Amino acid sequence: MSTMLVDEERAVATDARITHTVVPTPLGPTTLVAHDGRLSALLMPSSKYAEVQGPFGERDDDGFDEVRTQLEEYFAGTRTAFDLPLALVGTTFQVRVWQGLLTIPYGQTWSYGELAEAVGLDPRTSSRAVGAANGRNRIAIVVPCHRVIGADGTLTGFAAGLDRKRFLLDLEQGTPDLLF
Structure with a gap:
């Protein structure tokens, strides 16, 4: 998986085709x-x-074939890791946390403290900042922010709702409850 950092403050001003x-x-x-x-x-x-994600650019239904295929495989339970080129749009700290998310194995969960430690931070002083960066992840599922839970094992925030987070975690355990 190759990644490219897109500076959050200049993402709109770049000449990238969106x-x-x-x-x-x-x-x-x-x-x-x-x-x-x-x-x-x-x-x-x-x-x-969703409202702060920046411009979506022109619609191009043909430009996402590989993403579509890999998502279908993931939801069918036959894909446990994504292999897609990513553009991580965020601050340097956010990107560091998101890269840490990419190391959480399929079907496992980590606490915010464990994620902080995995990216070289002191979990006693940085768990909150790591949680905030996790919550700003724009590439849910592929960059698996849903795999981060509270230190006590409870489900905590997910930008698309805790019911979707539960679905994704259950899917990875082989027990999805089709609610949607």
């Missing part, structure tokens, strides 16, 4: 956005941060 499409998923119609062919957002219905 495109989008909408694909059906078990979680509802999901918007995919790309910067120069690299996935930069995967937004589920009711995503808390």
Whole structure:
């Protein structure tokens, strides 16, 4: 998986070609956005941060074939890791946290403290900042922010809602409850 950092403050000003499409998923119609062919957002219905994602660019239903295929495989239970070019649009700290998310194995969960430790931070002083960065992840599912839970094992925030987070975690355990 190759990644490209797109500076959040200049993402709109770049001359990158930004495109989008909408694909059906078990979680509802999901918007995919790309910067120069690299996935930069995967937004589920009711995503808390959808309005601050930046421009979606022109619609290009043909430019997302590989993303669509890999998502279908993931939801069918035959794909446990994504291999897509990504454009991580965020601050340096956010990108560091998102890269840490990519190391959480399929079917496992980590606490915010464990994620902080995995990216070289002191979990006693940085768990909150890590949680905030996790919550701003624009590429849900592919960059698996749903795999982060509270230290006590409880489900905590998810931009598209805790019911969708539960669905994704159950899917990875082989026990999805089709609610959508």
